[in-house]
Amino acid sequence: MNSSETFHVVATELVVGAFSVAGLSFTLLLLVHFGILKQPSWISMFDHVAHFTLTFGLAATPFAILSGLSSAPGEGLNSPILVNKIFLSMTGFGFAVGCLIVRWRLGNNVWDSKKSTSFHVASGLAACGLMLLTASAGGTFSRGESLLDMFHLPYEHVLLFPILVSLISLFLGLAILVLSWKRMNAISSIH
Amino acid sequence: MFVLSLLLLCSIFGAAEPGGNGDSLQDLQCGGACHGDASINETSTTILSLSTDETIYVGIPTTITLTVTNFETSTSGLIGLFLLTDMTGHSDMPQDAGWEILSDANGGAMNYIEQTLGPGQNETSISWVVRASSLGSTTFYAAIHHGGGYSSPYFGSTASGHEVSVQPVPENLPRLTADFTPPTLRIIDTPTELSIQTQFTETIQFEWKSEDGLIMNSIVNSSGENSWTTTIPAALQSTTVHWRVILEGEGPAQTTPWFILAAEESSWEIEESTVYLQAFALLFMAAGIVILLQTRLTSSPSFAKYDETSVVDEALGAYQNTSPGTTLAPIPEGGLPNGWSEEQWELHGHDYLAGKYGGDQA
Numbered sequence: 001m002n003s004s005e006t007f008h009v010v011a012t013e014l015v016v017g018a019f020s021v022a023g024l025s026f027t028l029l030l031l032v033h034f035g036i037l038k039q040p041s042w043i044s045m046f047d048h049v050a051h052f053t054l055t056f057g058l059a060a061t062p063f064a065i066l067s068g069l070s071s072a073p074g075e076g077l078n079s080p081i082l083v084n085k086i087f088l089s090m091t092g093f094g095f096a097v098g099c100l101i102v103r104w105r106l107g108n109n110v111w112d113s114k115k116s117t118s119f120h121v122a123s124g125l126a127a128c129g130l131m132l133l134t135a136s137a138g139g140t141f142s143r144g145e146s147l148l149d150m151f152h153l154p155y156e157h158v159l160l161f162p163i164l165v166s167l168i169s170l171f172l173g174l175a176i177l178v179l180s181w182k183r184m185n186a187i188s189s190i191h
Numbered sequence: 192m193f194v195l196s197l198l199l200l201c202s203i204f205g206a207a208e209p210g211g212n213g214d215s216l217q218d219l220q221c222g223g224a225c226h227g228d229a230s231i232n233e234t235s236t237t238i239l240s241l242s243t244d245e246t247i248y249v250g251i252p253t254t255i256t257l258t259v260t261n262f263e264t265s266t267s268g269l270i271g272l273f274l275l276t277d278m279t280g281h282s283d284m285p286q287d288a289g290w291e292i293l294s295d296a297n298g299g300a301m302n303y304i305e306q307t308l309g310p311g312q313n314e315t316s317i318s319w320v321v322r323a324s325s326l327g328s329t330t331f332y333a334a335i336h337h338g339g340g341y342s343s344p345y346f347g348s349t350a351s352g353h354e355v356s357v358q359p360v361p362e363n364l365p366r367l368t369a370d371f372t373p374p375t376l377r378i379i380d381t382p383t384e385l386s387i388q389t390q391f392t393e394t395i396q397f398e399w400k401s402e403d404g405l406i407m408n409s410i411v412n413s414s415g416e417n418s419w420t421t422t423i424p425a426a427l428q429s430t431t432v433h434w435r436v437i438l439e440g441e442g443p444a445q446t447t448p449w450f451i452l453a454a455e456e457s458s459w460e461i462e463e464s465t466v467y468l469q470a471f472a473l474l475f476m477a478a479g480i481v482i483l484l485q486t487r488l489t490s491s492p493s494f495a496k497y498d499e500t501s502v503v504d505e506a507l508g509a510y511q512n513t514s515p516g517t518t519l520a521p522i523p524e525g526g527l528p529n530g531w532s533e534e535q536w537e538l539h540g541h542d543y544l545a546g547k548y549g550g551d552q553a
Contacts, residue, residue: 051195063255077461078458079459080459083461086466090471090473091477094477094479095478095481097477098481098482098485101482102482106485106486106489110440110489112489113489116485116488119484119485123481123485143278158461159230160465160466160469161472163468166465170472172476173472173473173475173477173479173499174475176476176482177479179480179483180479180482180486181482183483184486
């Protein structure tokens with residue numbers, strides 16, 4: 001039976017690999033859309049690759065988070081880096097979920113305008129960036145160094161909201177999610 | 192492709208775990224796995240030398256000292272040192288041979304420890320305090336990981352083992368109990384009260400020294416037969432204290448090895464439920480905001496799909512082009528026919544004049 005440490009390494013490699021490809025595809029998609037990369041025929045390919053890999057990475061993320069929690073030395077959340085990893089990965093998870101839902105529900109219309117295209121790509125890149133930042137924090141936690149050390153990121157500091165603020169944020173987030181979902185469904189019901 | 196090629200090339204100049212792997216219980220296979228065959232096949236002038244007390248009794252702590260000389264390090268000065276009981280690569284920790292590690296040089300109880308040496312330092316000596324649980328002989332080995340200033344990292348071990356023979360304990364020998372486990376960690380700013388259990392001991396002296404090497408004595412109080420307590424003053428920073436006891440009784444006096452007690456900051460704590468609540472709040476807020484803003488920025492797919500404005504305009508234009516004239520029909524001299532509005536005349540005036548509505552100007 002494999003240990004949770006080994007399982008965590010496998011899961012994080014899947015997550016990081018998938019999100020890296022998604023981030024690269026989103027970037028190239030943006031360049032094509034804005035005419036910097038003059039290959040319009042690539043749009044469909046990058047569109048599919050970006051969203052497929054984002055979905056794949058998203059599916060692997062819960063396994064990475066859970067195996068990471070069980071493989072961390074000591075009991076519970078005994079390091080600020082672990083807490084920051086949870087915040088970063090969950091926020092990235094949220095961005096990825098939002099990005100995929102709008103692509104699914106709004107279809108190709110997300111590419112209709114420059115503003116819409118920019119925002120969609122930005123949300124996808126935010127998800128990828130946060131996941132890679134999580135991986136970097138993991139490197140700092142386990143090996144004491146990571147590729148992003150040059151930026152001196154404050155992994156040792158935790159921005160913890162008061163519980164009331166977290167509760168309000170949670171309900172506000174759920175409300176926004178439900179309202180946005182209804183708005184998309186209302187549009188769809190005209191069909 | 193260029194970026195990927197660059198990253199692949201960079202890996203040649205990298206080293207596995209250059210920041211260390213942390214003190215831990217590791218067998219020899221770990222060293223091979225982390226540094227790979229390349230490091231095992233490297234050569235080094237390092238000399239590893241193990242030494243122990245001449246007489247080792249079963250159940251009584253003893254010191255194994257590893258002296259390492261003539262090695263080079265990377266710029267970080269980090270080296271990793273192993274204490275092993277065979278060279279098979281697995282199940283070769285002292286624990287696997289029936290030995291218990293009571294303390295190591297870093298204030299833990301691990302067989303693999305890391306040390307950061309100063310620039311130019313190429314010699315060091317470290318000790319483990321161990322305890323045998325059975326009689327017989329055991330061969331100890333040492334292994335080292337070290338980086339290289341101008342060469343590749345090296346991973347290697349002692350050429351031959353250091354054999355020790357465990358003997359039975361003499362009758363009435365003053366000693367620590369066989370199940371006594373010394374603490375290895377304490378919290379900064381908190382005095383440490385030690386409880387020591389002994390056998391065949393009538394008096395006890397407690398000595399401790401900090402990193403400056405000055406040996407101090409602490410008062411020892413008896414808390415029962417062969418049970419003693421003493422206090423080590425609080426540490427003001429992350430540092431180590433070495434302590435030992437001198438036991439006297441009917442048998443010959445015994446001095447224990449120097450045990451190491453490290454001081455560290457109190458462990459970091461956080462309310463986990465608050466963390467998870469905030470994490471889920473961040474998840475839903477991020478997803479909700481993305482969907483909300485994207486829905487606002489994107490034109491409605493259904494409206495766009497069923498937008499027939501262009502079709503209507505086209506049909507209206509065609510209708511107007513096929514009308515008898517694009518100009519208004521002239522209003523009769525008597526004014527608009529009875530019951531006609533101006534709008535009706537605009538649309539159907541030509542038809543009226545053509546007699547389609549019973550007009551008199553056929």
